[in-house]
Amino acid sequence: MKPRFIHTYVSVDCVVFGFDDDGLNILLVRRDENNQKDLKLPGSLIYDEEDVDDAANRVLFELTGIKKMTLRQFRCFASPDRASKSEDIKWLDKEYQPNINRLITVAYLSLCKIDRKLNNVSKYKQTEWCPLREIPKMPFDHNQIVKESLNEIRRWIEHDPSMVFELLPNKFTISQLHRLYEAIYEKDIDIRNFHKKVTAMPYVVRLEEIQKNVSHRAARFYKFDKKAHNKYKANM
Amino acid sequence: MKPRFIHTYVSVDCVVFGFDDDGLNILLVRRDENNQKDLKLPGSLIYDEEDVDDAANRVLFELTGIKKMTLRQFRCFASPDRASKSEDIKWLDKEYQPNINRLITVAYLSLCKIDRKLNNVSKYKQTEWCPLREIPKMPFDHNQIVKESLNEIRRWIEHDPSMVFELLPNKFTISQLHRLYEAIYEKDIDIRNFHKKVTAMPYVVRLEEIQKNVSHRAARFYKFDKKAHNKYKANM
DNA sequence: TCAAAAGTGTTCGATATACACCCATGC
DNA sequence: GCATGGGTGTATATCGAACACTTTTGA
Numbered sequence A, B: 001m002k003p004r005f006i007h008t009y010v011s012v013d014c015v016v017f018g019f020d021d022d023g024l025n026i027l028l029v030r031r032d033e034n035n036q037k038d039l040k041l042p043g044s045l046i047y048d049e050e051d052v053d054d055a056a057n058r059v060l061f062e063l064t065g066i067k068k069m070t071l072r073q074f075r076c077f078a079s080p081d082r083a084s085k086s087e088d089i090k091w092l093d094k095e096y097q098p099n100i101n102r103l104i105t106v107a108y109l110s111l112c113k114i115d116r117k118l119n120n121v122s123k124y125k126q127t128e129w130c131p132l133r134e135i136p137k138m139p140f141d142h143n144q145i146v147k148e149s150l151n152e153i154r155r156w157i158e159h160d161p162s163m164v165f166e167l168l169p170n171k172f173t174i175s176q177l178h179r180l181y182e183a184i185y186e187k188d189i190d191i192r193n194f195h196k197k198v199t200a201m202p203y204v205v206r207l208e209e210i211q212k213n214v215s216h217r218a219a220r221f222y223k224f225d226k227k228a229h230n231k232y233k234a235n236m
Numbered sequence C: 001t002c003a004a005a006a007g008t009g010t011t012c013g014a015t016a017t018a019c020a021c022c023c024a025t026g027c
Numbered sequence D: 001g002c003a004t005g006g007g008t009g010t011a012t013a014t015c016g017a018a019c020a021c022t023t024t025t026g027a
Helices: A052-064 A086-095 A142-159 A161-167 A174-185 A191-199 A226-234 B052-064 B086-095 B142-159 B161-167 B174-185 B191-199 B226-234
Strands: A007-020 A023-030 A043-045 A071-077 A103-111 A127-131 A204-210 A220-224 B007-020 B023-030 B043-045 B071-077 B103-111 B126-131 B204-210 B220-224
Touching: A007 A052, A007 A142, A007 A161, A023 A174, A043 A052, A052 A071, A052 A103, A071 A142, A071 B071, A103 A142, A103 A161, A142 A161, A142 A174, A142 B142, A161 A174, A174 A191, A174 A220, A191 A204, B007 B052, B007 B142, B007 B161, B023 B174, B043 B052, B052 B071, B052 B103, B071 B142, B103 B142, B103 B161, B142 B161, B142 B174, B161 B174, B174 B191, B174 B220, B191 B204
Parallel strands: A007 A103, B007 B103
Antiparallel strands: A007 A023, A007 A043, A007 B007, A023 A127, A071 A103, A204 A220, B007 B023, B007 B043, B023 B126, B071 B103, B204 B220
16 A cells, blocks of 8 residues: 655744843744633645745734744654644634644744834734743643744854844944853853954954943943944955 | 645655765765666654654664664744645655655754665665765755755754764774864864864864874774763853 | 875964962941 | 942963874875
């Protein structure tokens, strides 16, 4: 007997990281406005004639209003039973169409400035930043996807350290950058050595502006200079 | 109008690297025994109730006879026109079934000792190691997949350097290891510094055996000690 | 004795780590 | 004036890069 080949729907799911003073957060969407707990990763089935990268860009655009977000595909999740829980099947029936018997997904990682105003004309009526340590139980295998995304963000930043600036405001203090690195690598980093390292980066430029109304010595702001970074990379 | 969601077949394609004295090679399969040029990456549609990782393992087992090959998923290729050339559609009709209008694939990277005897009871009547610099034009987007696999193998080995030993015989010389590194990174590496680095690795153990019948000073053999490597990694 | 590859040591500079003190500000 | 976080400098260790000569063997 000839084996039966899978014929299936395909979705994308996006893990969008944001950073605030308390650490890393992930952008989740609420399916049911009346259920405070019902959060999941933003995602969508992909259309006919649509590449997965385009689908991820579409989801992120609807979510944030940003046309071309920095994103990175990191894994296809295709376990046959990833969409086999009855409540997940029910939701697929309602949201998309009945009889979706299997669904494989391609997971994307993206980075977003957390202070950016999010789009609210999208199909996602409610979105929220959820601290990484407080991610609730989510449908499908979304918890596993988030877990793997953490390894992936480290790999990504090791490969291209300039990615971290996607997570910071345009003007940031060295202390913020320091906390961000500590959050990503989950370890303490000596602030004095960190200072030295950052100020040695030709693409992190010192601004004249300093903090105001803080009850301690005001910190200086810095910005990331993309052109200087390109020049720097070219010399590597 | 409701958008139409993709409903599609899914395949896996495997880029299997091997290494000989002339450099890196990739294992390709011949579709048509009478056509010397008709090479492609080994792959398969995935079955109902089969995960993509399992499908890749299945393909690799049929190809090599090895039950659990080291493998790594590295990207989903889903361009809508990746299977739109008429000769590719014709082949899909014949090999699988008619009217496969779209096909997305999940690409895997794997490493294999090139001197290993390959399985020849598989559906792949003819397989051959093809030097990386002589890869022919292949169907679908297989050439692009190979191209991206090269970046991926570097990332993989940076992340876990012990992977390189999957590409070498059980007993190898430092010179072989050196040539392997040079092939992967496509640059010259000072042999004296390299020697120092390798002999400092507690998990590369020196054997008593040396080369025979070589017309120059005989090189010493070394082997990779997995247990020592695990201990070493645990202390990191 | 020659060709061909194996094997060995030293120096230097760059980078990472460890560590301690003074500075500016609001309360 | 004190609590809070910002900012600087020095000493040491570690790692990688550059670099030249001797050894062994078969032909």
